[in-house]
Amino acid sequence: MTRPLVTILDDEPEIRTLLAEVLEEAGFDTLSFGRARAFEAALATHTPDVCLVDLSLPDTDGLTLVHRLALEQGAIVIIISGRAQVQDRVTGLELGADDYIIKPFDPAEVVARIRARLRSPKPASQTGNVAAFNGWTAHFDRYTLEDDTGAETPFSHAEGEVLRLFLDAPKRLISRAQMQTSLGGVASESFDRAMDVRISRLRTKLREDPKNPQLIKTIYGAGYIFLGDVTWS
Amino acid sequence: MTRPLVTILDDEPEIRTLLAEVLEEAGFDTLSFGRARAFEAALATHTPDVCLVDLSLPDTDGLTLVHRLALEQGAIVIIISGRAQVQDRVTGLELGADDYIIKPFDPAEVVARIRARLRSPKPASQTGNVAAFNGWTAHFDRYTLEDDTGAETPFSHAEGEVLRLFLDAPKRLISRAQMQTSLGGVASESFDRAMDVRISRLRTKLREDPKNPQLIKTIYGAGYIFLGDVTWS
DNA sequence: TCTCAATCCTTACGAATTGTTACAAGGTGG
DNA sequence: CCACCTTGTAACAATTCGTAAGGATTGAGA
Numbered sequence: 329m330t331r332p333l334v335t336i337l338d339d340e341p342e343i344r345t346l347l348a349e350v351l352e353e354a355g356f357d358t359l360s361f362g363r364a365r366a367f368e369a370a371l372a373t374h375t376p377d378v379c380l381v382d383l384s385l386p387d388t389d390g391l392t393l394v395h396r397l398a399l400e401q402g403a404i405v406i407i408i409s410g411r412a413q414v415q416d417r418v419t420g421l422e423l424g425a426d427d428y429i430i431k432p433f434d435p436a437e438v439v440a441r442i443r444a445r446l447r448s449p450k451p452a453s454q455t456g457n458v459a460a461f462n463g464w465t466a467h468f469d470r471y472t473l474e475d476d477t478g479a480e481t482p483f484s485h486a487e488g489e490v491l492r493l494f495l496d497a498p499k500r501l502i503s504r505a506q507m508q509t510s511l512g513g514v515a516s517e518s519f520d521r522a523m524d525v526r527i528s529r530l531r532t533k534l535r536e537d538p539k540n541p542q543l544i545k546t547i548y549g550a551g552y553i554f555l556g557d558v559t560w561s
Numbered sequence: 562m563t564r565p566l567v568t569i570l571d572d573e574p575e576i577r578t579l580l581a582e583v584l585e586e587a588g589f590d591t592l593s594f595g596r597a598r599a600f601e602a603a604l605a606t607h608t609p610d611v612c613l614v615d616l617s618l619p620d621t622d623g624l625t626l627v628h629r630l631a632l633e634q635g636a637i638v639i640i641i642s643g644r645a646q647v648q649d650r651v652t653g654l655e656l657g658a659d660d661y662i663i664k665p666f667d668p669a670e671v672v673a674r675i676r677a678r679l680r681s682p683k684p685a686s687q688t689g690n691v692a693a694f695n696g697w698t699a700h701f702d703r704y705t706l707e708d709d710t711g712a713e714t715p716f717s718h719a720e721g722e723v724l725r726l727f728l729d730a731p732k733r734l735i736s737r738a739q740m741q742t743s744l745g746g747v748a749s750e751s752f753d754r755a756m757d758v759r760i761s762r763l764r765t766k767l768r769e770d771p772k773n774p775q776l777i778k779t780i781y782g783a784g785y786i787f788l789g790d791v792t793w794s
Numbered sequence: 795t796c797t798c799a800a801t802c803c804t805t806a807c808g809a810a811t812t813g814t815t816a817c818a819a820g821g822t823g824g
Numbered sequence: 825c826c827a828c829c830t831t832g833t834a835a836c837a838a839t840t841c842g843t844a845a846g847g848a849t850t851g852a853g854a
Contacts, residue, residue: 414667421673424680427660434647440654447657484801499690499702505565505610508588509679521841522803528843538842547704548811548840550718555703719812754831755813761833762812771832781821782830 332446333374336360337367338382338408343431347380350435356442364388376403378442383409383420391423398424404445408433459495461556462543464534466491473533487530490523494544494554503551527552565679566608569593570600571615571641576664580613583668589675597621609636611675616642616653624656631657637678641666692728694789695776697767699724706766720763723756727777727787736784760785 334356336347344360351358359374361367364385379397383390390407398405407420410431417428427441457468463476471488472480483491493502493510507523527544534543545553567589569580577593584591592609594600597618612630616623623640631638640653643664650661660674690702696709704721705713716724726740740756760777767776778786 414670418669418673421670421677426677436651437647437654440651444654444659447659486802503565506679509565509676520803521805521843524841525803525843528841531842545704546810546841547718553702553704717811753813754815757831758813758833761831764832779831 331355331357332377333357333359334378334380334442335367335370335374335376336380337364337385338362338380339385340382343382343408346435347438350439351442354439364390364393368393378404378406378445380406380408380438381425383407383411383416391420394420394425395423398426406438406441406445408438459558459560461495461498461558464556466495468492481533483530483533486526487533490526490530494552495556495558495560498554498556498558501547501551501553506551565610566590566592567611567613567675568600568603568609569613570597570618571595571613572617572619573615576615579668580671583672584675587672597623597626601626611637611639611678613639613641613671614658616640616644616649624653627653627658628656631659639671639674639678641671692791692793694728694731694791697789699728701725714766716763716766719759720766723759723763727785728789728791728793731787731789731791734780734784734786739784 332355334351336344336351336358338344338347338360339362341362344362348358348360356378359370359376361370365388381390381394381397383394385393390409394405394407397403405425406427406429407425408429408431409416409420412430417430420428426445429438429441459466459468465474466472466483467474467480468488470480471484472482474480490507493507504523508520531538531541531544536543543554543556545555547553565588567584569577569584569591571577571580571593572595574595577595581591581593592603594603597620614623614627614630616627618626623642627638627640630636638658639660639662640658641662641664642649642653645663650663653661659678662671662674690700692699692701698707699705699716700707700713701721703713704718705715707713723740726735737756741753764771764774764777769776776787776789778788780786
C-alpha cells in the first residue's frame with residue numbers, strides 16, 4: 329500500500345516540521361521545501377498527489393506558482409496562507425487552488441481537507457503531459473497534436489484546455505456548465521458561444537467529419553462526450 | 562445555456578435569499594429549502610450539481626443527511642454552518658462533505674468555493690452503458706442503437722432517456738406520471754404530449770410496426786410496458 | 795509608442811433537435 | 825351507434841448547436 333505523497337512548500341521551518349509530522353502520522357508521505365526553486369526541481373522526479381503551498385515565498389510569486397501547478401500540471405493544490413482577506417481567498421481559488429486554509433490552522437483540519445480532496449481525485453493529468461488516443465498523440469508540453477503518420481499540428485491554449493478536459497474524462501458526458509466552470513470562465517449572461525467555437529476548432533484539427541463526428545459527440549441539450557480510448561504517459 | 566444547479570438548505574430565510582441572489586448573479590440556478598423533508602422530496606425530480614447544507618436543521622440531523630448525500634447520491638456537498646469548532650469541521654469533512662464554510666460567510670468566497678468544486682469533474686457511475694435486447698444493442702455511451710446486422714442508428718438524448726427507463730424496468734408497467742417525474746419534468750399543467758412524441762420517435766428507430774408494436778406496448782389508460790429481454794453489460 | 799500578428803471572443807445566420815399543437819385513429823361505456 | 829376519452833403522429837414553433845466572419849485583446853519587436 330503506497331501512501332499518498334503530499335508536498336509542503338513554506339518558508340517557515342517550524343510549520344514545515346509541524347505539517348510533516350502530522351501528515352506522516354495521518355498516513356501520508358511528505359516532501360518539504362522552503363523555496364519554490366527547490367520544489368519545482370523536485371517536480372521533475374516526483375508526482376505529488378497534493379501540494380500544500382504558502383503564498384508568501386521569498387523567491388516566487390505564490391499565485392503564479394499555484395496557477396501553473398493547477399492548470400498546467402493538474403495537481404491538487406491547497407493554499408495555506410496567513411493572508412486572511414476574502415479577496416485573497418477568492419483569487420487563490422479562482423486561479424485554480426482546490427482549497428484555501430488560513431493560518432493559524434489546526435493540523436486536524438488540514439488532514440481532513442486533504443482527505444476530502446483525495447476522495448474525488450483529479451484524474452490522469454498528474455502523471456504526464458502526453459496522451460494517446462485513436463491514432464492521435466497530444467503533447468501538452470509542446471501544444472501539438474501528432475497524427476498516426478507523425479505529422480504535427482499545433483493547437484492553441486484555449487483548444488488545449490478543452491482537449492485536456494475531454495482526455496481527463498473520456499466516455500463521460502460533460503455538460504456545458506461543467507466546461508464553463510472548469511475553464512475558469514464566469515458563466516456570462518449573454519449566451520456564451522465561445523465554448524462552441526472552441527470545440528468547433530478542435531474538431532477541425534482532429535479532422536472530424538462535421539456530419540458524423542467520431543471523437544467529440546454532441547448531446548443536444550446535455551453536453552458533449554469524448555469517445556476516444558485515452559492512455560496518458 | 563444550462564446553468565449548474567445549486568440547492569440551498571438552510572432554516573434562516575434571510576440566508577436563503579442572500580445566497581440565492583448571489584448565486585443567481587454568479588451564473589447558477591438555485592433551489593432553496595428550509596426543511597430537509599422538502600429538500601429530499603425535490604431530489605426525486607432534480608439532480609443538483611452542488612448542495613449547500615446548513616447543519617442546524619429543525620427536522621433532521623444534518624450530518625446524517627450530508628453522509629447520505631455524499632455517499633449514496635454522489636453529490637457535491639458543501640456545509641455552511643455556524644458551528645466553528647475544529648472538531649465540527651473535521652467530522653463534517655470526514656462524513657463526505659467536500660467543503661465546510663463557517664458563518665458568517667462572505668458570498669464571494671462561497672461562489673469561489675463552489676466553482677473550485679465544480680472544476681474537477683464529478684465521479685461518475687461506471688455502471689452499465691450497454692444493454693442488449695431482442696436483436697438490438699443499445700450503446701448509451703455512444704448514443705447509438707445497433708441492430709442484429711451490426712448497423713448503427715443514432716438516438717438522441719431525449720430518446721435515450723426514455724429507452725433507459727424502459728431497459729431499467731422491462732416487462733413492468735410504467736405510467737406516464739412515472740415517466741414525467743423520472744425524466745426531471747415537473748408534472749406540467751398543460752397535459753404533456755411530449756412523452757408520446759418521444760415514444761413515437763423511439764418506436765420508429767426500433768422499426769416497430771405501428772399497428773402491432775412488439776417491444777413498446779401501450780396499455781390504454783395506464784401507461785407503457787417494454788417487453789424485451791434485457792441484458793446489461 | 796506604434797504596428798503587426800496571433801489568438802480568442804462575439805455576432806449572425808443556417809441546421810439540427812425537441813417541445814407543442816392539431817387532428818386523425820382507436821378504445822370505452824352508455 | 826354515439827358521445828367522450830386516450831393515444832399516434834404530422835406539421836409547426838422554439839430552442840440549441842455549428843461555424844464563418846469580424847472585432848477586441850494581447851504580446852513581441854521596432
